[in-house]
Amino acid sequence: MNRLSLAALACLVGHSIALSLPFRPRTPGRYGTRDASDPFNFMNVNNQSGFDIYIATVSVEGHDFEESRKHNIFGRDVQLDTGSSDLWLDTTGVQLTTFQDTGINQLVPYGDGSIAQGPIEIGNVTVGPYTVTQALISAPGTNATENGDKGLMGVGLPGISQVSVALNATNFQGKTVMENIFAANPSLPPYFTVDLSRSETMGSSSGGTFTIGETRSDLGAISNAPKLPVVNPTRWVTLLDGITVAGQSFAPPITAFEFPGQLPTQLVTLLDTGGPLAVIPKMYLDAIYGNVPGAQFSTSLSAYTVPCDTAIDLSFVFGGISYPIHPIDAVVGVVDPTQGGIVCFSGFVTAGNLGLDSSADVLLGVSFLRNVYALFDFGNVVSGTDAPFIQLLATTDTSTAAAEFQSLSAQRNASLMSLGSQPSPTSVASGGSGAGAKSGASRNVGVSIALVTFAGVALGIGIILI
Structure with missing residues (x-):
C-alpha cells in the first residue's frame, strides 16, 4: 500500500475490486443511487x-x-x-x-x-x-x-x-x-x-x-471463451502467450516457473483488480514504449515517461486470443506540482528481466483489466471436481478506442489540472490486497520495489510477494 498527497502518484500494484450485480449505470456521486440491481453499491x-x-x-x-x-x-x-x-x-x-x-x-x-x-x-x-x-x-x-x-x-x-x-x-x-x-x-x-x-x-x-454466480446478460459470450487454467492453487494466476505491439508479435522471455501444462514460451500472470498499473518484463516494456518519439526510460522509476498524446497499439494474448488495450490505459497522467501541467508515464512498468518475484512473472492490474470482462471460477477449491479457471472476453474495440483516445486524454488532463488546483491534504493513505498499496496500489503488495520522485511526482511501484 502506498500513501500519497494529491501531488503524488501511488503505484503499488496489487489489490482491490468491486462488486455489482446485473449492470445498470448509476448516477455519479459519493454514494450514488442504491437499487435492487446494485445491492453492493459498487x-x-x-x-x-x-x-x-x-x-x-x-x-x-x-x-x-x-x-x-x-x-x-x-x-x-x-x-x-x-x-x-x-x-x-x-x-x-x-x-x-x-x-x-x-x-x-x-x-x-x-x-x-x-x-x-x-x-x-x-x-x-x-x-x-x-x-x-x-x-x-x-x-x-x-x-x-x-x-x-x-x-x-x-x-x-x-x-x-x-x-x-x-x-x-x-x-x-x-x-x-x-x-x-x-x-x-x-x-x-x-x-x-x-x-x-x-x-x-x-x-x-x-x-x-461485479456478479456472483451469474454473467452479465449482454456479455454472456464469456461462457464460450477459453477456460484459462489457474496454475497456482493460491492465486488467480494463468498463462500469458505473449503481446502484440503495432501488429508485431513478441514472445515472452524465459519464465521463472514450471507449472504442469505450462509451455516454456508462456509467462505465469497474476490478474489483480487492486493495482492501477501492471508489472511486465523489461523486454515487453521496451517493445511497447521504446520506439515512441520522446519516450525515456527511467531506471529509478522502472517506467517510461512519454508524451501525453502517445497512442499505444497493444494487445495481450491469452489462450491464443488477443485482448486489445485501450490507449488511454497505456498512458498515465499525473499533475506535476512543481512545474505545473501534466506529466505522463507508461501504464505498464517493470521490475527487471521478468515482472515479479515469487508469485508470478507478470502482474496485470487495472490498466489491463478495464479492457476485458473477466470470470473467476473457484472450481473445486470451494465445490465440485473441476479445477479453478479464468475466462476473459475482450471489451475494447481497437478502432473505436483509437478514434476516441485524444478526446479522452484531453478530458483526463483537464480533470487532473482541476484536481491539482485544489488544496492538498498532508497525506492520503492507500492500501492493498496482500501487502501493498491502496489507491492504485495493492494491499497484496508486500515489498516496494521503488519509491522515488520524478518531476515532483512520487511513483511507488510494488510487487506482491506473499
Whole structure:
C-alpha cells in the first residue's frame, strides 16, 4: 500500500475490486443511487489520488447501507481485491457489540509501511444480498485506507488467507467471505465476474459490474471463451502467450516457473483488480514504449515517461486470443506540482528481466483489466471436481478506442489540472490486497520495489510477494 498527497502518484500494484450485480449505470456521486440491481453499491472512486479504486459496501450487525449512513453505524465502503482473500475494516469509533473476539490479533503490512492491525472478530457480515458469519480483522486507526474507503475485502483464492492461517489451530472458522457465500448458497455456481468501468473525470461513478454466480446478460459470450487454467492453487494466476505491439508479435522471455501444462514460451500472470498499473518484463516494456518519439526510460522509476498524446497499439494474448488495450490505459497522467501541467508515464512498468518475484512473472492490474470482462471460477477449491479457471472476453474495440483516445486524454488532463488546483491534504493513505498499496496500489503488495520522485511526482511501484 502506498500513501500519497494529491501531488503524488501511488503505484503499488496489487489489490482491490468491486462488486455489482446485473449492470445498470448509476448516477455519479459519493454514494450514488442504491437499487435492487446494485445491492453492493459498487463505485469507481478516483477523486484523490487520480487512480481508480473500486469499492462496495459491507454492512455488519444487520445495519444496511442507508441506515448506516443515517445513524453513522457500521456500513463501510471497502476496496475489493482479487489479489487477497481477507476482510479487514477500520472500526474507529465503532463497537462490534454482537461480534465474538477470538483473542487472536492479526497484522497486514503494506510496502509503504502502513498496516491494518487488530483482533480477529467473528459476526454477521452482509455483502450485497448475502449475509454470512464471518471472521474479520478489526483495525481501528489503521493508516491503510484511502479515497474515503474503510477497509478491504479480498475475493482471491482461499490459500492466501492470513486470517484462515491464524485461526487454523483454534475452534474458530476462518473461511473467506467468498467461501462462506458459496457454502451458504450451494446452488450458486462458484464464480464471480468483473467488468471495471473507466472514467477520465476525477470523482465517483458507477464501478461497472461485479456478479456472483451469474454473467452479465449482454456479455454472456464469456461462457464460450477459453477456460484459462489457474496454475497456482493460491492465486488467480494463468498463462500469458505473449503481446502484440503495432501488429508485431513478441514472445515472452524465459519464465521463472514450471507449472504442469505450462509451455516454456508462456509467462505465469497474476490478474489483480487492486493495482492501477501492471508489472511486465523489461523486454515487453521496451517493445511497447521504446520506439515512441520522446519516450525515456527511467531506471529509478522502472517506467517510461512519454508524451501525453502517445497512442499505444497493444494487445495481450491469452489462450491464443488477443485482448486489445485501450490507449488511454497505456498512458498515465499525473499533475506535476512543481512545474505545473501534466506529466505522463507508461501504464505498464517493470521490475527487471521478468515482472515479479515469487508469485508470478507478470502482474496485470487495472490498466489491463478495464479492457476485458473477466470470470473467476473457484472450481473445486470451494465445490465440485473441476479445477479453478479464468475466462476473459475482450471489451475494447481497437478502432473505436483509437478514434476516441485524444478526446479522452484531453478530458483526463483537464480533470487532473482541476484536481491539482485544489488544496492538498498532508497525506492520503492507500492500501492493498496482500501487502501493498491502496489507491492504485495493492494491499497484496508486500515489498516496494521503488519509491522515488520524478518531476515532483512520487511513483511507488510494488510487487506482491506473499
